[in-house]
Amino acid sequence: MPVVARPIFLQVKDEIVAMIEAAHQPGDRLPSEQELATRLGVSRSTVREALRVLENQGIIARKHGVGSFVRRRAGMIQSGIEELSSITDLIRQLGMEPGTTSLVVRSERADARLAERLGLGDDLDIVTFDRIRTADGQPVVYGRDRVPARLMPRLLSPEEFLTRYAGSLFRMLAAQRIQVELVRADIRPVGADRALSRKLGLTEGQPLLLLEQVHYSEDGDAVAFGEDYFHPDFFHFSVIRRAMRTEGGIRTS
Numbered sequence: 001m002p003v004v005a006r007p008i009f010l011q012v013k014d015e016i017v018a019m020i021e022a023a024h025q026p027g028d029r030l031p032s033e034q035e036l037a038t039r040l041g042v043s044r045s046t047v048r049e050a051l052r053v054l055e056n057q058g059i060i061a062r063k064h065g066v067g068s069f070v071r072r073r074a075g076m077i078q079s080g081i082e083e084l085s086s087i088t089d090l091i092r093q094l095g096m097e098p099g100t101t102s103l104v105v106r107s108e109r110a111d112a113r114l115a116e117r118l119g120l121g122d123d124l125d126i127v128t129f130d131r132i133r134t135a136d137g138q139p140v141v142y143g144r145d146r147v148p149a150r151l152m153p154r155l156l157s158p159e160e161f162l163t164r165y166a167g168s169l170f171r172m173l174a175a176q177r178i179q180v181e182l183v184r185a186d187i188r189p190v191g192a193d194r195a196l197s198r199k200l201g202l203t204e205g206q207p208l209l210l211l212e213q214v215h216y217s218e219d220g221d222a223v224a225f226g227e228d229y230f231h232p233d234f235f236h237f238s239v240i241r242r243a244m245r246t247e248g249g250i251r252t253s
Contacts, residue, residue, distance in 0.1 A: 007203055012042055013050040020059070020070055030060065030068040056201065058096075058136045086168070087143070087228070090235075091135045099134040100167050102199070103158040106130075107149065117214055118148055118222045125149035129161070129169070132199055140234040142199045145169055145226045151176060169215075169224055178223055182216040190229070200231050208232050 016036065024030070033051070037044045051068055054060045062068045091098040110124045118126070126146045133141040151173065156164075165172040170180055190210045197204040208229055215224040 008042060009046050009049040010053070010203065010206075012036075012040055012046055013053050015040055016050055016054060017059070024070045026070050028070045030070065032067060053201075056138065058138055086170075087133050087141055088168075091133070091140070096135040097137075099137065100162065101132045101134055101139070103129070103131040103162065103167070105156055105158050105161060107155055110146070114146060114225060117225050118146065120148060123148070123150060127152055127155060131167075135234065138234075139200050140231045141228050142196060143226060143228045145224055147173075147224045151178060151223060169226075173223060178217050180215045180223065181218045182220075184214045184216070186212045188212075192229075196229055200229065202231070206232070209235060 016030070020030075030036070031039065033044050033047045036047045040047070051060065051062060055062050055068075058071055060068050061071050088098045106128050108126060108128055110118065110120055110126045114120075114126070115124055120126075125148070127149050129143075129145040129147075131143055132139045133143060147169065153176070156172075161167060161172070165175070173180065188210055189207050191205045192200065192202045192208050194204055196202065196208070197206065200208070202208065209232060211226075211228045211230065213224075213226045213228075214222050215226070217223045
């Protein structure tokens with residue numbers, strides 16, 4: 001996929017976020033659109049578009065004829081990839097309210113790649129859960145989870161999945177006496193296609209983070225495969241590397 005230049009208004013949005021983090025608290029009034037345009041060397045319309053994005057993300061509130069005010073610090077949701085928490089818990093850590101929209105539950109047949117990841121053998125029937133995860137109403141993650149159909153008692157409706165299991169795959173599997181013991185996770189940058197850009201409010205081609213996870217039971221069986229696309233303005237993942245001592249000195253792992 002060709003590299004797509006980040007739009008100017010998003011670059012301006014990042015500069016305003018940095019300004020908020022450096023010198024503003026919730027409730028503070030931001031400089032006017034004209035003042036920001038002069039300071040950042042861009043047009044007033046570009047600043048207005050950047051502020052619109054920040055308002056949609058819940059970082060600022062704009063009052064017509066009064067100005068723009070900081071609602072919350074623009075901190076990112078951070079997690080160590082070596083011990084990933086649930087998306088719901090990550091959102092709550094930032095003091096935001098998690099939510100789920102556009103949930104679709106459907107039966108389908110796995111393709112060859114997915115059959116290999118889940119070790120399906122001859123039974124290719126799976127159940128797919130598609131949904132958008134929100135933080136204070138702002139879409140921040142698009143997720144697609146697949147579970148072998150044999151592990152589910154029946155096809156659930158979206159309403160039952162949310163009310164009976166609180167939208168948790170782990171809780172649903174636990175109800176079938178299946179405990180997730182190990183998760184193999186891979187994370188990589190991808191470009192947002194048209195569908196993803198619409199789901200997460202991004203510009204087409206904008207970089208985002210894809211986390212692919214295979215969940216294994218206590219018996220070592222693959223019980224779920226997840227693909228989560230994280231909004232880059234809301235999430236930051238890190239990894240801790242430990243020093244390993246050898247006869248020749250220290251090397252990292």
